[in-house]
Amino acid sequence: MHLVYPAVLAALLFAVGVYGVLARRNAVLVLMSVELMLNAVNLNLVAFDAWLRDSLHAGQALTLFTITVAAAEVGLGLAIVLLLFRARGTADIDRATALGDPAESLATEEPPNGAEALKGQAAA
Amino acid sequence: MNVAATLLAATGSLEPAARSFLSPTGQEIVFLLVGIAVLGSAVVAVTTKQLVHAALWLVVALGGLAVEFLLLTAEFIAWVQVLIYLGSVVVLVLFGLMLTKAPIGRSPDADSKNRWVALAVALASAGTLVTLVVDAFRTSWIDLGAGGGSASVTGASLFRNWVLPFEALSVLLLAALVGAIVLSRGSKRRVPAPRAGRLRAGRPVGSNGTVAATAPRPAPEAPAATTPEQEG
Amino acid sequence: MNLALPALVPALPAFGAAATLATGKKAPGLARPLAIVPVAVSAVLALVVALQLGTGQTLDAATRLTPTGGPDIALALHLDGFSSLISVLVGLVATCVQVYSTAYLKQDPRYPSYAALVSLFTAAMFLVVYSGDLIVLLVGWEVMGLCSYFLIGHHWETADARSASLKAFLVTKLGDVPFLFGIFLLGADAGSFRIPDVLAAAGEGRLGHPTLIALLLLAGVAGKSAQFPLHTWLPDAMAGPTPVSALIHAATMVAAGIYLVARLLPVFLLSGAALVVLAVMAAVTMIGSALCALAQDDLKRVLAYSTVGQLGYMAGALATGDREASVFHLVSHGAFKALLFLAAGVVIHAAHTNSISAMSRIPGLRKRVPDAYWTMGIALFALVGLPPFSGFFSKEAVLTAAEHAANGEALTNSLGPASAVPQAAGWIVLISAALTALLTAAYATRLFLVAFHSPAVAGAAVADHEADAPYSPELDEADPATAEPPAMRWPLWVLAVPTMGFGIAGLRSDWLPALLDGGSLRPSGVTAVTGTGLAVVGVLAAYGAWRSATARLGTGRPAPAAAGRVPEQAGAPAAEVIVADPGRTLLGPLFGPARHGFGVDRLYHALFVRPVAAAARLVRFLDREVVEGYVQGSGIGANLLGRAVRLAQTGNAQTYLSALLAGVVLLAVLVAV
Structure with a gap:
């Protein structure tokens, strides 16, 4: 088999996963898309292992490890999503922007203190 | 296998033109068809507006990948994939959807407003990767002998x-x-377990933790203001 | 002689000043002794030095103080007859003033600082008089200016005092800057700052720029000695305590300029143009100030303008090349003007007002202050210049010098050729001095009559002073119980002695002329008669005008001269003239302008003060709006930049990740493709 087949499939699957991670609103769906990306990686590993046929069978071993780690990760990830849901009442990632630092509107912004003090002194 | 044989296998045999891209073998055709299914279901999984359906389409995609693994002679991995991914990961995902009260049926706001940027990035990365891969492995062939996996x-x-x-x-x-x-497990502010005991006269709130201590009946339900505890 | 004595003379009051400042707060009981004793000892030492030096001798001693790139600065002593005479005058007047001040400022909380500054001032004047090096003289000059600033502003609670002290400082500094350059130029031309070297260079004609030097030095003299056009500070300086006026603005500081020109007269004699300029300055000053004195309502301002005029006399004498006459007049004027100011202080304290029109309405004022009345009379007699008091002889000396210069035989007393003095200078000085003699007599008589001899007008409202007259009252801090405390009385009599006798002493050729340049100080016959005649005419004119004014006062008819100037008297009721002021009659339409100094102050205000104030406002505007604008703009700019950057901080993890991956893809493309 031409190596291109599994490699291209993995690449495209990866890209689909990327789209899912960046575009989906629900946190669980994001985790799903991460799974897609990991699976693309697994496919790559297996394909290259089949191509290389090395003595360590590194590709397959690593695939197994990846699957295991992915399972652990999705378990923990869902626990975190549940915590987020409990705290916020929603699993919407777009609502979880507490770490952001948006600019206040111009109306609420106050001028620098130095000018005020100087003008106050001039008037006095 | 020694290194030379590895390299030989890696670079492909020196036999001329028995393998050509334009005359695919059977495995390749099957691989291609299953790949299309996998890709299609993955695309649907990330674009559908029904969240639970997305999980189910994920099942299809992952299952298809297991078939791919079989085609690539990695049987053990194929079954592990089915077992772990289809058996536990997707189940976990479904549990997650249930516990976060994901809407059943269409939800119009399943995609964030980021999606156009996401689409662009995804297309760009797809294009880059595919170009690179095709360019790099234009002349590489896998030798599919059974039993390697x-x-x-x-x-x-x-x-x-x-x-x-x-x-x-x-x-x-x-x-x-x-x-x-x-x-x-949740936060430390937990309502203490109700104790059995006599009806006590009015105690100030907070002396024993909560109002619950003064009432005879168990009141594990904290007022709605505190974080809802979900033992689970 | 032992050089320690002349060195002690300036040093003692300086130490006294330091000691007074140091102990003023902690031991206020020491303030009075520390004020009087060092100055008195210094005065005695100055007399001793003068006696030891004798006549016709000069003492020079120097030690190098600072090497500079050019002529070195030396701590030098130059004693001769002039310095002897003036130092004794300074010592006498300073001692009298310190004693007087102990009573005049009895209730002043800041007396220690006042006494210290007066002592410091005295030390500086001694330094100027004894100094043999121009730069050391300049140091004394500037310290005097500084002390004058502090002392005029002694009652700094009042706005008058503050502005007067600042004005005095600025105007004298305006003259001091060219003065400094004049000294530098003189030192550069002569190759040394020491006075004997400079005089030798002048005598041998080695000075390259005598006219320029002379004109630059004249600027400083004009400032310090209150000559036109830098005279405006002296009348306003009357806001300071009266003893300060007596010391600084009558006898000593203003005399420093005259003393300097007298010292460096050989330099001035090298330039006829400078002498003419000096003569013109003196003439304008003399006549203008005499006219102004005739119109003032404030007693001290009359005396201030009188000082300005008499300094014009001295400057005129210098312009004719005769420094003997100038210094003779300086010393006798110092005595009687100091006496006048001190007596005025007593009168003001007794009358509780500065205004002579207000005093005129106090009945029996002269009975309350008999000593001041009589000594003031003596001093005014000397001011008018009638024999036999000192004023007559010194004024005649000036007129004689002018007459000789006008005839081409200037009395330079071997300092320079007689032809060095242009005849024009002589004529200018002669005519203006003669006219001023008349006017001086008029205003002195007016002062005496209006303040002490006005008939009481029954039922007249007693206003504090005339509404449109410039008036600088000062705080009355003497003992309110007595009108004439003893400490304020006997300095008057002490000063009355030289006022009366100094002139006659000047006639003895073995004393005063020998002390100075050796020329005779006897008045010539023509000038004696003319001068006395003019003075008598002035007295009679003033007396006559006063009589008619008093008579009109009695009948209630307004003075004819007043009718055409109703706007000047807008404050007073139209037809009622409550003061018998001969000045109005004598001056006629000039009365109003003369009262306000002929508008020189207003001119300076418009020419200098307003542009500077406008420039200051412009600078403030530029700083506030333009420079501050940039400063604020940088803050705002940083703010905007931050706001722009913060647009990326949405908090949305997917946005961040998209950006990250896009960057990775870009990098991958760039690297691989």
Whole structure:
């Protein structure tokens, strides 16, 4: 088999996963898309292992490890999503922007203190 | 296998033109068709507006990938994929959807407003990767001999060469387990268990923790203002 | 002689000043002794030094103080007859003033600082008089200016005092800057700052720029000695305590300029143009100030303008090349003007007002202050210049010098050729001095009559002073119980002695002329008669005008001269003239302008003060709006930049990740493709 087949499939699957991670609103769906990306990686590993046929069978071993780690990760990830849901009442990632630092509107912004003090002194 | 044979296999045999891209073998055709299915279901999984359906389409995609693994002679991995991914991961995902009260049926706001940027990035990365891959492996062929991915081979390899990472992985799993339990236990502000006891006269609030201590009946339900506890 | 004595003379009051400042707060009982004793001892030492030096001798001693790139600065002593005479005058007047001040400022909380500054001032004047090096003289000059600033502003609670002290400082500094350059130029031309070297260079004609030097030095003299056009500070300086006026603005500081020109007269004699300029300055000053004195309502301002005019006399004498006459007049004027100011202080304290029109309405004022009345009379007699008091002889000396210069035989007394003095200078000085003699007599008589001899007008409202007259009252801090405390009385009599007798002493050729340049100080016959005649005419004119004014006062008819100037008297009721002021009659339409100094102050205000104030406002505007604008703009700019950057901080993890991956893809493309 031409190596291109599994490699291209993995690449495209990866890209689909990327789209899912960046575009989906629900946190669980994001985790799903991460799974897609990991699976693309697994496919790559297996394909290259089949191509290389090395003595360590590194590709397959690593695939197994990846699957295991992915399972652990999705378990923990869902626990975190549940915590987020409990705290916020929603699993919407777009609502979880507490770490952001948006600019206040111009109306609420106050001028620098130095000018005020100087003008106050001039008037006095 | 020694290095030379490896390299020989890697670069493909020196036989002329028996393998050509334009005359695919049977495995390739099957691979292609299953690949289309996998890709299609993955695309649907990330674009559908029905969240639970997305999980189910994920099942299809992952299952298709298991078939691909079989085609690539990695049987053990194929079954592990089915077992772990289809058996537990997707189930977990479904549980997650249920516990976060994901809407059943269409939800119009399943995609964030980021999606156009996401589409652009995804297309760009797809284009880049595919170009690179095709360009790099234009003349590489896999030699699909059966048995390279059987359980005995994989097991022997694991327990001879990969023991330490294997054990470390089990520790990782333990850590993940413990972590998941800790995370899901909730905050420390918990309503104490109700005690059996006599009706007491009015006690000031907070002396024993909560109002619950003064009432005869158990009141595990904290007022709605506090974080809802979900034992689970 | 032992050089320690002349060195002690300036040093003692300086130490006294330091000691007074140091102990003023902690031991206020020491303030009075520390004020009087060092100055008195210094005065005695100055007399001793003068006696030891004798006549016709000069003492020079120097030690190098600072090497400079050019001529070195030396701590030098130059004693001769002039310095002897003036130092004794300074010592006498300073001692009298310190004693007087103990009573005049009895209730002043800041008396220690006042006494210290007066002592410091005295030390500086001694330094100027004794100094043999121009730069050391300049140091004394500037310290005097500084002390004058502090002392005029002694009652700094009042706005008058503050502005007067600042004005005095600024105007004298305006003259001091060219003065400094004049000294530098003189030192550069002569190759040395020491006075004997400079005089030798002048005598041998080695000075390259005598006219320029002379004109630059004249600027400083004009400032310090209150000559036109830098005279405006002296009348306003009357806001300071009266003893300060007596010391600084009558006898000593203003005399420093005259003393300097007298010292460096050989330099001035090298330039006829400078002498003419000096003569013109003196003439304008003399006549203008005499006219102004005739119109003032404030007693001290009359005396201030009188000082300005008499300094014009001295400057005129210098312009004719005769420094003997100038210094003779300086010393006798110092005595009687100090006496006048001190007596005025007593009168003001007794009358509780500065205004002579207000005093005129106090019945029996002269009975309350008999000593001041009589000594003031003596001093005014000397001011008018009638024999036999000192004023007559010194004024005649000036007129004689002018007459000789006008005839081409200037009395330079071997300092320079007689032809060095242009005849024009002589004529200018002669005519203006003669006219001023008349006017001086008029205003002195007016002062005496209006303040002490006005008939009481029954039922007249007693206003504090005339509404449109410039008036600088000062705080009355003497003992309110007595009108004439003893400490304020006997300095008057002490000063009355030289006022009466100094002139006659000047006639003895073995004393005063020998002390100075050796020329005779006897008045010539023509000038004696003319001068006395003019003075008598002035007295009679003033007396006559006063009589008619008093008579009109009695009948209630307004003075004819007043009718055409109703706007000037807008404050007073139209037809009622409550003061018998001969000045109005004598001056006629000039009365109003003369009262306000002929508008010189207003001119300076418009020419200098307003542009500077406008420039200050412009600078403030530029700083506030333009420079501050940039400063604020940088803050605002940083703010905007931050706001722009913060647009990326949405908090949305997917946005961040998209950006990250896009960057990775870009990098991958760039690297691989």
